[in-house]
Amino acid sequence: MNRYCLLLVWLSVLQVVSYGQCVVSLDSQKRVITICQAYKEPTGLLINRTDRQQGLSQTVYLGSEYLTYPVWQPGSLKVVGSEKFIPCGIAYNLLINQIMCQFPGDSVSHVVSPEAFTVNDMHFVSRLNKNGDRTYYRVLYAGKTRLLAQYKCSLRQISNEPYTLEQSFDGTYLRQKSFYIQSDNEFLRPVKLSRKSLLDVLDAPLTRLPNSLPKNKLTVNELVSALTYYDGFR
Structure with missing residues (x-):
């Protein structure tokens, strides 16, 4: 309730x-x-013009x-x-x-x-x-x-x-x-999606990341796999 x-x-x-x-x-x-x-009013000085249309x-x-x-x-x-x-x-x-x-x-x-x-x-x-x-x-x-x-x-x-x-x-x-x-x-x-950035953020030795981890750019799935591996040491 x-x-x-x-x-x-x-x-x-x-x-x-x-x-x-x-x-x-x-x-x-x-x-x-x-x-x-959107409706736009035409330009003009006479507000009450009869031909004034949007x-x-x-x-x-x-x-x-x-x-x-x-x-x-x-x-x-x-x-x-x-x-x-x-x-x-x-x-x-x-x-x-x-x-x-x-x-x-x-x-x-x-x-x-x-x-x-x-x-x-x-x-x-x-x-x-x-x-x-x-x-x-x-x-x-x-x-x-x-x-x-x-x-x-x-x-x-x-x-x-x-x-x-x-x-x-x-x-x-x-x-x-x-x-x-x-x-x-x-x-x-x-x-960032890179091994260097991941190591800097985790402040962990390379041994706590999988050996198969690419040296340069990472995909999101590779980053997730690396964190899963890293959590196994915690």
Whole structure:
């Protein structure tokens, strides 16, 4: 009963999502694109002109500011003070670090700030930053040592010239991914996908890493395997 009371209180302070005129879809080449439409007033000094009308402006971006496509995916979330995950549809906006949730049977979407959440097979945890906001990290490996990934997104605008065969988008959403290692629930330490960076972060002798570990660049799976091997010595 307490869990449901906690959920009701938590829902009462949620923001209702107001959708803009943007649609995320696939184009004819199976690329994820975002099409936004907005009404723009024409320039002019006479506010009460009878011929003053709004014009429809459209912009097309390559990619999306959301983690997944389709934007909405099955997931769950855990609020502060609860140990159980609550099922809901999840849409994670990487551009503004915003999580939207739609509960079963509810036609309204809400902006939420959960302590942790899942979307498909991905599990995310959070840490409070100095402003009291939550930063979310995907858990890639959860042993004695944890490997976390932070996803971000930025929009690179392109010149607003008329479309050409070479220039067919108004901008591109760019994804950024950063990796962190955490030991014993301490602070996060950034790590790059290289053996040298891993050794520097772990401050461990080479003998605590597998002999098969590449000398230069690593894949995420190789980094996870190395941490699994390393945890065997702890």
